[in-house]
Amino acid sequence: MAEPLTMALPKGRLTEDALAHLARAGYLPPANGDAGRKLVLDGADGRLRFIMVKPSDVPVFVEYGAADLGVAGLDVLREAERDVYEPLLLPFGYCRLVVAGKAGRPDQPLRLERSPRVATKFPRLTEAFFRKRGLAPELIIMSGSVELAPLVGLADLIVDLVQTGATLRENGLVELRVILESQAALIVNRASYRLRAGAVRELIDAMAEVVG
C-alpha cells in the first residue's frame, strides 16, 4: 500500500463538513472518531493521514509540504497568500468578510473617512481593501472578539467574518461593505501535485464528483 496522502484539516467549524465530504468521496475519516486531542490521525482506510491544525495555519502547512493537501476557507487563503494550488471549491463554510461599524455612525462613503482605525484578524486583506480606495487605515490586529473593538472605542470599524450577521446585530453593528465572499476550498501542495500525481488526481476527481 502506498504511503497515505497527508491532509491538513482546520480545527473548528469546517472539520465536520470536510470529513463528511471526504467520506462521501470514499475517503474514510479516522477510525477512533475522536478528533479531540490527537493532532495526527490516520484515516480508517489508510488512504489519508489527517493533521488537525488551526484554520489560519492550513495554507502554510500545505505550502511547505508538511501536508500534501488541505481544506481552507478562501478568507484564510487570500489572507495568507501562500503558493498553493486550489483545484476545487467545496460547498460549505460559506461566510463573507465584511467591513462593519456602529449602527449609529453617520451615513457617508468610506472614502471620506480620515484614516479609520480598523480592528481585524485579517490585516492583509483589510489593508489592501482600504488602500485601494485611497485610505490609510490604522490597523489594530486582534486575535479574537473583534466585534468588541468599536463598542469600547478601540476602533472605528472592524473587518470580520460574518455568517448570518446575528453577532454583529447583537453588538449594535451594521455591515457596510463586503470584501470577500468565502467558502471552503481544497488546496494542494505544488510538489505533491506532481510527485503524487496519481493519488492527488484521484482525490480531486472523487471530491469533484461529490461536489457536483
Place this chain on the structure above:
Amino acid sequence: MPTSSFSVDRPLPEGVRDLLFADTAAWRGMEAVLRQTVAAWGYREITLPTFEYADTLATDVGAQIDAEMYRFFDRHGRTLALRPDMTLPTARVVGTRLYDYPLPLRLSYVGSVFRHEPPRAGRQHEFSQVGVELMGAPGSAADAESVALAVAALRAVGLPQFRITVGHVGFFRGLLAALALPDWLAARFREAVDRKAEAELGLLLNEASNLPPIARRAVLALPRLTGDAGVLIEAEGACLNATMMQALSELRAMAELLAAYGVADAVSYDLAEVRDLDYYTGITFEGFAPGLGFNTISGGRYDDLVSHFGPPLPAVGWALTLDRVLLARELQGLTLPEPTVDVLLSAHGCPDCLVWATAARQRGLRVEVDALRLAPDALWASAQARGITRTARHNGGPGMLIVRDAAGERTISAADWEEVARWQNR
C-alpha cells in the same frame, strides 16, 4: 555557556543569515559538484558583479522581478540594484560584450541573488544560485540539453527523489488567442489556471459569450493535461490553432531527445503551467522534490531577453537554488556531519611535532595544532567536545607519537604513514 556579559542585541536585517560550518561545507560541496557537472557539458563560468545600475537591469519582460529588486544610491545619486537573478546580468554581458562570439555560447554562474520577498513569507532575501544559459541555439535540441542538464545537476547534488515538470508557454498563449476573451476575463482565466482552480474554469466560461463547444472542451481539458509524455499525444485533441500545435510538436521533439539522454523518467509535462508567461517564449520547467512546495530549479526558453541588451539571441537556461536543494535533501534524510579535522596534535615543546604536522598535511591529513598548551586529558576532552576523534602528542620517545582515540591510547612511530593514512577514512 559563558556567564560573562555579551551583547545579543546585534540584529540582522530581514532575509539574510549566516551559514555555519556544516551548512557552508554542504554549500561549497554542492557548488563544486555542480561546477564539475556543467563544465562536463561545455558550460564556462563567468563572474558577474553583485550590483549594477538599476536602469541597466530593467527590462519590460521582468516586471515582477523588477518590483523585487533591492535598490540603493551611489554617491552621485544614481540608483543601483543588487542583482535579482543571474540571467539578466548574463544577458547584459552577452548582449554588450560577447555578441560576436562564435555561437552557441554556453555560460554558467555561481553566486548570491537578492530579492525583496513579500513580508511574512519567511523566505530568505539573499539566496545562492547555480545556473546555466545556452545562447544562440533555437530549437528542441537546445531545449532538451537544458532539461537533461537540469536533471544531471539534481542527480549530481545527490537529491534522491525529484521531478522536473516541463510546460510550454505557446500552448496557453495559443489557447488564449483562440478564445479571444476580453482582457479582464483573460486575466481571471489565466489566474485560475495558475492556481489550478479547475472548478472556476467552468464558471468563467459561462461569462464568455459565444464560445464554440470545441473551445469550451479545450479549456475544461486543460487541468488534465499533466503527466508523463503521454499527455503530449492526448493534448492534440485540445489544440485549437497552429500556435498550440507548434508548442506540442516542440515538446514532443524534446521528449524524444530526453529519452535518449536517459532522463525521461525524471520528467513530466504540464501544459497548464502559466508561470512567468510574459518572460518565457518557449518551454518552461520547474524541479520539485517531495515535501517541498517550492521549486528547487526553474528555467525555460527566453528568446526575447538578450535583445534588450544587444542583438537578439535565442536562449534557454535554468537556475538552481542551493538553499532549497539543501532543504530538499534534508527532508529526504540526507544531512552532512559537522566538518572536523582528523587529529588534534599537541606540539607544545616539540618542534619536531610541527615538522610532522606539515608532512601529514602534505599527505592530505587535516591536522589541528593545540594552541592552548592543554594537558593530555584536557587535550582529549577538547577533541571530543569538537567532534575530533583522535589526539596525538609526543613524550613517547624520539620519533614516537602517543595517539588516543575511542579505543584508548597507544604509541606509534611518527613515520608510520600507513597508520596515518587510515585516519583519513571519514
